[in-house]
Amino acid sequence: MEKITSFKLNHNTHTAGFFLSSVNLDIFTYDLRFVTPNSGQYITPSVAHTIEHLFATVIRNSPIKQDVIYFGPMGCRTGFYLLLRNVAPEEAQKATIAALKDSTLLKSIPGNKKIECGNYKSHNLPAAIAAITEYISVIENFDTSSSIL
Numbered sequence: 778m779e780k781i782t783s784f785k786l787n788h789n790t791h792t793a794g795f796f797l798s799s800v801n802l803d804i805f806t807y808d809l810r811f812v813t814p815n816s817g818q819y820i821t822p823s824v825a826h827t828i829e830h831l832f833a834t835v836i837r838n839s840p841i842k843q844d845v846i847y848f849g850p851m852g853c854r855t856g857f858y859l860l861l862r863n864v865a866p867e868e869a870q871k872a873t874i875a876a877l878k879d880s881t882l883l884k885s886i887p888g889n890k891k892i893e894c895g896n897y898k899s900h901n902l903p904a905a906i907a908a909i910t911e912y913i914s915v916i917e918n919f920d921t922s923s924s925i926l
């Protein structure tokens with residue numbers, strides 16, 4: 778079988794950051810890489826789950842909500858995928874930073890009732906906010922011109 782795009786990325790030299798990883802027609806896939814791959818430090822499942830609930834809710838209520846296709850965690854637990862319709866890196870980075878900041882202001886987890894979620898007890902709001910805050914410091918100083926893989 779053909780090697781898929783995300784496996785062609787050299788994970789040995791890849792770092793935490795904000796990357797445009799592929800463009801298919803008008804769908805732009807961004808990698809929100811929270812931690813450096815294979816560093817021994819990974820996002821725990823409950824923290825990834827809570828970040829998914831927080832950020833998905835905020836970005837889908839943001840000024841670019843009509844362009845949000847998908848947001849969800851990477852299986853390797855080093856970050857998240859954000860799929861946007863026709864949003865270029867600089868604007869995507871700004872919208873992501875704004876949504877991350879708004880996510881840290883939430884006092885409760887949206888959609889965390891049993892009827893709303895498939896694993897409603899697997900959440901950690903304080904640790905999720907701490908992880909988002911740490912990632913904001915990475916992405917705020919990240920040069921978008923180096924963000925295209």
Ligand SMILES: [Zn+2]
Binds near residue numbers: 826830893896
């Ligand atoms: Zn859930």
